[in-house]
Amino acid sequence: MSPMAQMLPSLLQSLSTDVPATWPSTGFTFxxxxxxxxxxxxxxxxxxSLKFIELHSHQLTLPLQHLTQKQxxxxxxHYAMDLYGEYVSFS
Structure with a gap:
């Protein structure tokens, strides 16, 4: 996350002239x-990220605190199998 936070202000300033002057030139903190x-x-x-969005959309915040590496x-x-089934297997 740190490299992205450091790079983002410069990237956004190079793409837009409407960037707030209060943005740090050395990077964002997180x-x-x-x-x-x-x-x-x-x-x-x-x-x-997708699991967070899914759970949050159902107002289920407790599972976000206990998500394990195994899960x-x-x-x-499951995502890989869904993609395979959608684009390869069931053609």
Whole structure:
């Protein structure tokens, strides 16, 4: 997350002239929410983000606090099987 937070202000300023002058030139700061599951492995950001969106849309915040790596592995497998079934297997 740190490289993205450092790069984002410069990227946005290069793409738009309507960037607030109050934005830091050295990068944004960020803070992780300690009570939520953390993305500790590369490649898990997509499945975790989608699961967060799904649970949050149903106002289910408690499962977000207890999401395990094993559950993330299962989520990734289900997404992979859904994609395979949609685009390859059932043609």
């Amino acid at each position: 803070m992780r929410v300690p009570s939520l599951a953390q993305n500790d492995r590369g490649g898990d950001c997509g499945p975790i 993330v592995d299962s989520i990734r497998m």
